[in-house]
Amino acid sequence: MSAFQFRTVPHLIIEAGATAQLGPHIGHHFPFVRRALLVTDAGFLRTGLADAPLRSLRAAGIEVHVFSEVQADPAEAVVHAGVAMAQMFHVELIIGLGGGSSLDVAKLIAVLAPGRQELAQLYGIGKVHGQRLPLVQLPTTAGTGSEVSNIAIVTTGATTKLGVVAPQLYADLAILDASLTLGLPPAITATTGIDAMVHAIEAYTSRLHKNPLSDMLAKQALSLLSANLIPACNDGANLPARQAMLLGAMLAGQAFSNAPVAAVHALAYPIGGLFHVPHGLSNALVLPHVLRFNLSHAAPLYAELATLLQPGITGSDEARANVLIDAMQDMALATGIARTLREVGIAASDLDRLADEAMLQTRLLSNNPRAVTRHDARAIYAAAL
Structure with a gap:
């Protein structure tokens, strides 16, 4: 057998309805957190499926700010806007809620919010340095697997995409709650x-x-x-x-x-x-x-x-x-x-x-x-x- 290495997210919760208890889950894993940024897209926000996890977070005493500017094939400007919001509110935790685009943007905000690197420095393999903010991922589609991957894809021009690949992009916690996917077309x-x-x-x-x-x-x-x-x-x-x-x-x-x-x-x-x-x-x-x-x-x-x-x-x-x-x-x-x-x-x-x-x-x-x-x-x- 050839030598190999294997990495993945350290904590997984697979349970329908689990996101309605997101506040207690966050409190258990990150007891110090008082301010969080929820990263999603406007379309998912309109479904109302984010309401229960948001209520749970606020009931647990966590101040939540919502960044809902993510779009399919997110551009660099979207990432920059999310980082700016995270820094403005001095958040201590990033939560990705959505499809692969939202989860990818959440990863990059968590890496960039501390202010040690610029996005342009991250493209490629192993270019991320230092620690990121704590990161929780909640997928709303069964596709990209971004909640447990170490990759984020960014649209860098009219037609070009670049990837960031680094171990820091693995989340701390991923929650798989199928109730978030009900009614998906x-x-x-x-x-x-x-x-x-x-x-x-x-x-x-x-x-x-x-x-x-x-x-x-x-x-x-x-x-x-x-x-x-x-x-x-x-x-x-x-x-x-x-x-x-x-x-x-x-x-x-x-x-x-x-x-x-x-x-x-x-x-x-x-x-x-x-x-x-x-x-x-x-x-x-x-x-x-x-x-x-x-x-x-x-x-x-x-x-x-x-x-x-x-x-x-x-x-x-x-x-x-x-x-x-x-x-x-x-x-x-x-x-x-x-x-x-x-x-x-x-x-x-x-x-x-x-x-x-x-x-x-x-x-x-x-x-x-x-x-x-x-x-x-x-x-x-x-x-x-």
Whole structure:
């Protein structure tokens, strides 16, 4: 066995309704905290689902300020505004409440609020120095796994994104409460769920850091997600399915934080950046085509994953690997999400630009089981068109 390291969030609470007791949970883990900043987006705030955790915090004697300027694909200006609010109110704790964008912004505010570094200094791997403010994460979608990951993605220009990767981005506490996800629209449930499955699949085949712990987490994640995606899409109030999806997404997040994702994400990022397609859908659009491209190098591993979706299947590694690919396509079809690039407004004339942008994702491409050239990237986009 090759040597490896594994890190994750030290405290996890997995319980439906747990956020209604957020104040006591914070008091138990951080008894010194009296001022907190809740980081979320205006749309989630309007649902009313933040009311119970806010009441619980205030009942526990914690002064809460709400930063609700987060948007999808958050820009640097959003992070700067959140840091300014945290500093203005001298908060002692950051709470992320929302999808991956809110959780990512919360991480960066926690790191930057002490004032020791600027955002531009953080991009890359291991560029964060010193301690951050205490950080609690509450996901409201079962997708990114950001609540347990050490990564934050920021939109740095009209179409470009950069990542911050550092151990300081692991939260102190993550709470998985499926009541926060009830009523999430089927399309968002589907795309975020498939995003989480991509995390599991890519972690299991990650070229550089695949390890026994990430493998175990990825397999359990894929089992939970594949079994509960359609039930959660069909009935937004199905609490057991919602809780299983949250757990699956978290396990996948733990897996890919230690065995990083690869070409699916590398090719998905330009789709989101250039055409403003949601991240989970961007992944879903290229997933089957990247998997087929990787078959020559990853078929045995894909075959192992296929048995989780269809126990008892037989045949060659390639035949079973194709079962995995077909199953992922069938799930996308069953949920009714877009399945081709044309459906999201991408034309053949856009493929060269997409391929050029994808090749800039060197951090991700280096993890892929098969090397990807620009010609390969363009061919994958063409197959997804």
